[in-house]
Amino acid sequence: MKKINKNSLNGFINYGIVIAAFAVIQALLGMGRLSNSLQSLLVPACCYIVMAVSLNLTVGILGELSLGHGGFMSLGAFSGIAASILLQNAIPLAPARLAVSMAVGALAGALGGVIVGVPVLRLQGDYLAIVTLAFGQIIKNIIMVLYVGVDERGIHIAASSERFDLAPGGTAIIKGPMGAVGVTKLATFTAGFILILITLAVVQNLVNSRAGRAIMALRDNRIAAESVGINTTKYKLMAFVTSAALAGAAGALFGLNYSSTGASKFDFNTSILVLVFVVLGGLGSIRGSIIAAALLYVLPEMLRGLGLNDFRMLIYAIVLILVMLATNNDQLKALLGRVIPKRKGAVTSG
Amino acid sequence: MAEKKQFQKGKMVPVPSVSIIPERDLDKSPILECSHLGIDFGGLTAVNEFNVTVGRTEIAGLIGPNGAGKTTVFNLLTKVYQPTRGTILLDGLDTHGKTPSQVNRMGIARTFQNIRLFNNLTVEDNVKIGLHNQEKYSMFSGILRLPKYWRQEKAAHERALELLSIFDMQDLANHQAGSLPYGAQRRLEIVRALATNPSLLLLDEPAAGMNPSETAELMENIVKIRDTFQIAIMLIEHDMSLVMGICEGICVLNFGQIIAKGTAEEIQSNPTVIEAYLGKQQ
Ligand SMILES: Nc1ncnc2c1ncn2[C@@H]1O[C@H](COP(=O)(O)OP(=O)(O)OP(=O)(O)O)[C@@H](O)[C@H]1O
Ligand SMILES: [Mg+2]
Numbered sequence: 001m002k003k004i005n006k007n008s009l010n011g012f013i014n015y016g017i018v019i020a021a022f023a024v025i026q027a028l029l030g031m032g033r034l035s036n037s038l039q040s041l042l043v044p045a046c047c048y049i050v051m052a053v054s055l056n057l058t059v060g061i062l063g064e065l066s067l068g069h070g071g072f073m074s075l076g077a078f079s080g081i082a083a084s085i086l087l088q089n090a091i092p093l094a095p096a097r098l099a100v101s102m103a104v105g106a107l108a109g110a111l112g113g114v115i116v117g118v119p120v121l122r123l124q125g126d127y128l129a130i131v132t133l134a135f136g137q138i139i140k141n142i143i144m145v146l147y148v149g150v151d152e153r154g155i156h157i158a159a160s161s162e163r164f165d166l167a168p169g170g171t172a173i174i175k176g177p178m179g180a181v182g183v184t185k186l187a188t189f190t191a192g193f194i195l196i197l198i199t200l201a202v203v204q205n206l207v208n209s210r211a212g213r214a215i216m217a218l219r220d221n222r223i224a225a226e227s228v229g230i231n232t233t234k235y236k237l238m239a240f241v242t243s244a245a246l247a248g249a250a251g252a253l254f255g256l257n258y259s260s261t262g263a264s265k266f267d268f269n270t271s272i273l274v275l276v277f278v279v280l281g282g283l284g285s286i287r288g289s290i291i292a293a294a295l296l297y298v299l300p301e302m303l304r305g306l307g308l309n310d311f312r313m314l315i316y317a318i319v320l321i322l323v324m325l326a327t328n329n330d331q332l333k334a335l336l337g338r339v340i341p342k343r344k345g346a347v348t349s350g
Numbered sequence: 351m352a353e354k355k356q357f358q359k360g361k362m363v364p365v366p367s368v369s370i371i372p373e374r375d376l377d378k379s380p381i382l383e384c385s386h387l388g389i390d391f392g393g394l395t396a397v398n399e400f401n402v403t404v405g406r407t408e409i410a411g412l413i414g415p416n417g418a419g420k421t422t423v424f425n426l427l428t429k430v431y432q433p434t435r436g437t438i439l440l441d442g443l444d445t446h447g448k449t450p451s452q453v454n455r456m457g458i459a460r461t462f463q464n465i466r467l468f469n470n471l472t473v474e475d476n477v478k479i480g481l482h483n484q485e486k487y488s489m490f491s492g493i494l495r496l497p498k499y500w501r502q503e504k505a506a507h508e509r510a511l512e513l514l515s516i517f518d519m520q521d522l523a524n525h526q527a528g529s530l531p532y533g534a535q536r537r538l539e540i541v542r543a544l545a546t547n548p549s550l551l552l553l554d555e556p557a558a559g560m561n562p563s564e565t566a567e568l569m570e571n572i573v574k575i576r577d578t579f580q581i582a583i584m585l586i587e588h589d590m591s592l593v594m595g596i597c598e599g600i601c602v603l604n605f606g607q608i609i610a611k612g613t614a615e616e617i618q619s620n621p622t623v624i625e626a627y628l629g630k631q632q
Contacts, residue, residue: 006524202493209492209499210478210485210506217468217479224466227428228546229454229483238489284470 011204014287018200021294022193029189038302045297046192047073047254050199052277052293053286054246057203059275060284061212062239063219064121068132069274071139072244073251074266075112076105078143080252081180081261082173086150088184098186102195102252109248112139113241121236124222128240136271143263148174179262180255187257195253196290199246203286206242215239269313276316279323372598375405379442381457381550381582382427387436388606389426396422397606400436404550404599409576410584411597413617415626419606420586421463424552428460429453441549455483459548461539463555463586469528473519473538476527477510480545484509513541517571532559537568544575551575553585557592565589569596594618602626 025042028034055069083104084097091097112135120131147158151170158164166172174180206212214235217225226232255261277296281288300312380403387400397419404410412420425431427438429450438445440456448456459480468476478485485506487498514520517537522530527538536556543551556572557565569592576583587593593600594614602610602617604626610617617623 205493205495206489209489210482210487210502211489211492213471213475213479214482216471216475217482220468220470221466223430223450224462224468225479226450227454227460227462227466228480228542229451230479231451 005208007204007208010287011200011208014200014204014290015197017287017290018193018196025189038298041298041301042189043187043192043257044254045294046189046196047250047257048274048277048297049196049290049293050192050250050253051247051274052281052289053196053199053203054243054250055274056278056281056284056286056289057206057239057243057246059278060282060289061203061207061219062215062236062243064236064240065126065129066132066240066243067129067268067271067275068116068134068136068139069243069247070266070268070270071132071136072109072112072247073254073270074136074139074143074263075108076102076248076251077255077261077266078174078180078251078263079108079248080105081183081255082148083252084184084186084256085171085173086155094184094186095188095191098188098191098253098256101186101256102191102249105252105255106245106249109251110241110245112248113244114237116244117237117240121240122233132271133268136266136268140263140267143174143179144177146174147172147176177262179260179265181260183256183259183261185257185259187253192253195249199249200286202242202246206239211235211238272313272320273316276320279320372405372408375407378406380404381406381408381441382584383437383439383442384427385437385439387423387426387433387438389422389431389434395606397426397603398435400426400603400608402601402608402611404582404584406549406582407576407580408582408599409572409597410582411593411600412584412586412603413588413590413593413600414603414609418603420603421554422606423603424460424554424586427453427552428458454546454548457547457549458552459543459546459550460552461536461543461554461556463558465532465535465539467527467535467538467542469526471527472523473514473525473527473530474507474510474523476538476542477513477545478506480513480542481506481509482546484545484547510545513545516544516575517541533561533564536560537571540575544579549581551581551583553583553587555586555588557587557589565592568592572596 025034029039051069051073055066058064058066080101084101087097087100091100116131116135120127145159147156147161147164149156149164149166149170149172151167153167156164156166156170161176172181207216214225214230215238217228217230218232218235222232251266277293278289280296281290281292382402382404384400384402388398389396400423412423414420422431426433429445429448440453440458443456445453445456468479471479485502487496487502491498511520511523514523517540519534519537519541522534527535530538536559540553540556553572557568560568572583572585573596585597597614600612600614600617601608602623609626610620610623612620
């Protein structure tokens with residue numbers, strides 16, 4: 001009797017794709033058919049998928065441009081790494097420590113989202129793009145000069161190496177320009193897979209709820225949304241902070257995948273890279289974000305040997321501009337419409 | 351409740367406005383009272399000395415030539431613009447300093463002259479967004495899909511279809527709102543506004559772009575909505591057959607000023623009104 005809602009169906013397909021991909025990769029791993037270089041891409045690919053899906057919440061579903069998603073990833077990475085080191089003795093079990101560290105990363109991301117969002121999202125206009133751009137840069141610059149360590153006297157935080165007086169037996173967590181060093185690599189592919197599933201659940205369930213509809217209403221027509229009693233700032237903030245929290249969790253997983261991580265790994269290029277995934281995958285399309293992130297992250301990494309790497313950001317930029325032109329230009333749209341069969345229905349959780 | 355009463359007392363209209371309330375509503379307090387309402391855009395006075403009272407179950411008309419300031423009155427009532435002068439009392443409560451979304455929660459819902467639907471979403475979702483403040487579960491119940499979510503979503507789904515059935519639109523529930531024909535989009539806007547459970551519904555040119563048979567049907571439906579929901583409706587319309595057919599109190603604006611108020615017969619025979627309209631035609 002009851003029809004399955006089109007949006008929920010799309011959601012189930014997305015879970016299916018992710019679970020199937022995980023199963024196939026696990027099988028390949030079991031058979032030893034995956035090269036070492038490919039294996040090393042698995043965790044970061046998961047992180048970038050989470051980054052893309054979460055950025056899509058801000059850009060595609062809320063309709064606000066964010067150019068600093070890497071900043072939230074950075075917050076998550078360094079707070080997650082710090083948590084994992086500080087909790088080394090308290091939580092000896094690695095997966096549990098990883099989970100807690102990712103939760104800490106998510107909290108740090110959310111906090112960053114609140115700090116950026118509360119003043120900016122009250123305003124109408126493209127202020128968010130400008131402020132998030134600056135935010136990403138500021139986070140990077142702060143971490144570049146930040147020294148954090150722990151010894152028997154407690155936690156030490158300093159803004160320069162001279163003032164950083166760690167006792168000889170202490171552990172340095174973040175060492176300014178060198179970033180986090182001596183990290184125990186806790187990240188696993190399974191954790192990445194679970195994080196993707198959690199991200200899908202959060203974003204898709206949000207979209208298909210009262211709050212998600214309010215968020216999409218703001219995107220489609222702010223004046224009409226207000227006229228039916230929707231609190232603009234509250235729902236903008238809700239989407240933005242959720243998006244930042246997921247980026248923080250992805251950052252923690254990413255940071256715990258390497259023995260050392262520098263702040264420059266989460267710079268403007270990273271933010272733009274994720275934005276390219278979202279735009280190419282389709283604004284508002286969760287599945288598009290997953291596929292674009294997976295393909296566009298893994299393929300160029302595999303082509304590294306071909307010497308194309310120097311041009312990677314240039315190629316992304318050109319592709320991004322072409323896509324923006326194509327989606328804004330009526331003639332080009334008409335042309336594309338003839339080549340690509342028209343997509344039906346809402347750009348919600350496809 | 352006690353707090354509401356007190357508020358009401360201090361903010362009553364200082365000068366009683368001229369009443370155009372139908373008799374059956376006279377024993378109840380009016381739903382809307384505007385006094386000395388006005389707004390200037392830079393040097394231009396778009397609306398001035400707008401004094402109007404609307405009864406609880408009245409269908410009121412706001413007419414006037416193009417650019418008279420009719421839509422501006424709606425924008426003042428819904429706080430899209432903050433008034434330069436005057437007070438607006440909704441059910442005795444001052445709406446001063448409220449935001450558009452707060453005014454909606456107080457009980458004013460509206461449609462727009464230039465249709466504003468959530469075009470990428472389905473018809474049903476548009477209505478469910480109207481039901482936003484009737485649903486009460488939190489973001490977390492939504493993400494975790496707690497029983498509260500399922501219960502309220504089911505209720506919202508049923509309510510949305512019920513509201514759509516007013517205009518016989520329940521079969522369009524899964525269509526994309528932006529793809530509907532013009533007339534259906536106008537009707538959907540009315541349904542969405544009704545979904546917010548208003549006590550005063552403002553319709554800005556509901557019959558614009560409709561053919562005569564659609565307009566006749568719309569007239570019946572507006573009366574039906576008033577009768578079933580027992581709410582006040584204020585409408586702006588250029589189609590005089592609609593206005594004279596269903597509006598009990600009519601207010602005529604010209605250059606931002608009220609030039610006449612009264613029943614359909616009174617308005618039709620008012621020399622100032624005739625002049626304003628004929629002056630425009632020549
Ligand atoms: N935001 C604004 N800024 C400046 N002037 C405005 C603004 N909004 C409306 N006006 C002016 O106020 C006057 C009244 O406009 P309004 O839209 O209320 O007219 P209307 O009676 O609804 O006309 P129509 O029948 O054409 O819809 C017009 O002269 C218009 O130019
Ligand atoms: Mg108008």
